[in-house]
Amino acid sequence: MPGAEEIWLPLVDEPIGGIVRQIQEQEPEIARLVDSPHRVLAFRTFAYIRVGLMLGQLLLEHDVRPSDGSSDTWVDSLLADPEHREAIAREVRAVAEEIAADPRYAHEETLGPDEGARERFRAFARDRLDGA
Numbered sequence: 001m002p003g004a005e006e007i008w009l010p011l012v013d014e015p016i017g018g019i020v021r022q023i024q025e026q027e028p029e030i031a032r033l034v035d036s037p038h039r040v041l042a043f044r045t046f047a048y049i050r051v052g053l054m055l056g057q058l059l060l061e062h063d064v065r066p067s068d069g070s071s072d073t074w075v076d077s078l079l080a081d082p083e084h085r086e087a088i089a090r091e092v093r094a095v096a097e098e099i100a101a102d103p104r105y106a107h108e109e110t111l112g113p114d115e116g117a118r119e120r121f122r123a124f125a126r127d128r129l130d131g132a
Helices: 016-026 028-033 037-061 074-079 082-101 115-131
Strands: none
Touching: 016 028, 016 037, 016 082, 028 037, 028 082, 037 074, 037 082, 074 082
16 A cells, blocks of 8 residues: 555646636635635635535536537536626635634634735835845
């Protein structure tokens, strides 16, 4: 039996990871809500699961035209409908809000620098650029 370090399972199977990533990029509030390592992991895990379930549900509830030989998938066909795309985005936002409200993550440090560190860097950069 292989050791744990020899087993690798992708956490994201496209296109679900791409869909969640695109929604995150379009909605910066999500990054603020899931701003710690454990929150990010929980968010991605549950967002991928819930988006996958929603896509399956949409596939069962709506007719998808057969492939015309193009590279479009059934997922692309479903997401071409703005109502479906918005339903998926709402689900992703809901996951972020649920993770942010979870008290288990309340005392975690955020990812990246805090506002004080950012301001110190800006001051440093201004000093360096002005002196150059």
